[in-house]
Amino acid sequence: MKKAFRYSLRHSLPILISFIPVGIAYGILMQTAGLNWIWTGACSLFIFAGSLQFLAVSFFAGGVSLVTVAVMALLLNSRHIFYGIPFIEQWRRYGVWRLFLIFALPDEAFSLHCSNRFDEDDAEGKKWSFVFDALLILIYWVALSILGALVCSLIPFDTAGIDFALTALFIVILIEQLKAPGKSALPALIAAVSSGICLLCFGPSGFILPSLMITVLGLIVFRGPISRAEKEGGHA
Amino acid sequence: MPENTAWILSVIAVCALCTLFERALPFLLFRGRQVPGPVDYLGRVLPMAIIATLIVYCLRGVDLYTAAGCAPQLIACAVTALLHLWRGSTLLSIAGGTLCCMLLTQFVF
Numbered sequence: 420m421k422k423a424f425r426y427s428l429r430h431s432l433p434i435l436i437s438f439i440p441v442g443i444a445y446g447i448l449m450q451t452a453g454l455n456w457i458w459t460g461a462c463s464l465f466i467f468a469g470s471l472q473f474l475a476v477s478f479f480a481g482g483v484s485l486v487t488v489a490v491m492a493l494l495l496n497s498r499h500i501f502y503g504i505p506f507i508e509q510w511r512r513y514g515v516w517r518l519f520l521i522f523a524l525p526d527e528a529f530s531l532h533c534s535n536r537f538d539e540d541d542a543e544g545k546k547w548s549f550v551f552d553a554l555l556i557l558i559y560w561v562a563l564s565i566l567g568a569l570v571c572s573l574i575p576f577d578t579a580g581i582d583f584a585l586t587a588l589f590i591v592i593l594i595e596q597l598k599a600p601g602k603s604a605l606p607a608l609i610a611a612v613s614s615g616i617c618l619l620c621f622g623p624s625g626f627i628l629p630s631l632m633i634t635v636l637g638l639i640v641f642r643g644p645i646s647r648a649e650k651e652g653g654h655a
Numbered sequence: 656m657p658e659n660t661a662w663i664l665s666v667i668a669v670c671a672l673c674t675l676f677e678r679a680l681p682f683l684l685f686r687g688r689q690v691p692g693p694v695d696y697l698g699r700v701l702p703m704a705i706i707a708t709l710i711v712y713c714l715r716g717v718d719l720y721t722a723a724g725c726a727p728q729l730i731a732c733a734v735t736a737l738l739h740l741w742r743g744s745t746l747l748s749i750a751g752g753t754l755c756c757m758l759l760t761q762f763v764f
Contacts, residue, residue, distance in 0.1 A: 436746070436749060437749070458663065466671045468670075471670055471674060475667070479662070481659060485665055485669055488666055489669050492669060492673035492674065493673050496673065496677050497677065498708075499674065500680050501681075501701050502678065502705075503679070504694060504701060505701070505702055507681055507690050510682075521682055526709060529702075579757065579760045579761055580759070580760035580761060581753060583752060583756035584749055584753045586714060586735075586752075587731070587752035588749055589706055589710045590736055591749060593706045594739050594740065596702065603700075606701070606703045607703045610703070610704035610705070610707035610711075611711065618715060627712055631708060635697065635701075638697060638701070639693070642696060
């Protein structure tokens with residue numbers, strides 16, 4: 420358990436860094452919407468989904484129905500439906516902790532779980548490495564968004580461009596996934612082409628859903644070549 | 656305390672429940688039985704596909720028609736990738752890429 424905690428501390432460090440600008444920005448946004456750090460902390464703790472929390476700030480002013488809120492929330496977070504799939508088998512043995520892992524599964528937790536390299540033979544330690552990863556980033560997210568709300572006016576430096584940290588994180592994770600043995604690069608290629616085309620067709624605010632649907636379709640169509648490439652243990 | 660507390664609490668509750676529902680959906684659908692082959696296959700190849708999609712999502716705001724609108728982000732992407740291929744240190748790659756993007760945004764473009 421100790422080993423798992425040390426592993427998670429190191430493993431989740433990039434997320435902590437990428438949360439600093441986003442958390443502070445969220446705190447500022449909530450503060451300007453007239454909601455203090457208690458509300459910010461509650462949203463971060465219970466919703467734990469960055470993009471939806473930003474969107475929700477606009478709902479707080481009113482003028483929309485709860486049905487609209489629900490539809491927008493489901494659409495914006497629809498990618499989360501896919502996040503559990505790789506872990507259905509593995510987490511089955513985790514008992515009550517599985518419920519926590521399901522609750523605490525935003526983009527960042529998903530990417531951490533995908534890059535979890537904790538010793539596969541140490542089943543108990545592996546479980547705790549998943550739990551600590553999720554728990555640590557939940558704590559980071561709640562603490563940093565509260566901090567942002569409290570000190571938002573005191574930040575003295577120009578933070579323009581700091582939001583690139585999240586992009587950099589995803590690039591690093593993609594490279595790690597591509598380097599892993601027995602992985603085909605085709606899924607990434609299909610997703611890149613699909614999202615590029617959808618971004619051009621549907622624009623920045625609505626491309627992610629059609630893109631994910633086309634990507635899933637493409638992955639199904641190319642199942643043969645991808646599976647063959649994985650068996651050969653090489654890059655397609 | 657804002658005057659529309661009940662409304663704010665409802666919005667938080669709806670957002671939290673919708674998010675939890677979507678996160679739990681695959682576990683509810685395949686509880687207690689073997690995950691079907693196609694779903695298992697998707698589970699193996701989707702992570703990479705979704706991460707690639709999220710990179711495009713992060714870059715959705717770049718404006719390809721002006722240098723200032725896209726150069727900092729695109730150069731920073733290349734710097735991050737090269738740093739990572741070179742040293743393989745997650746922190747160094749992210750810090751280097753982010754610093755590069757900040758400097759380019761604030762001082763160059």
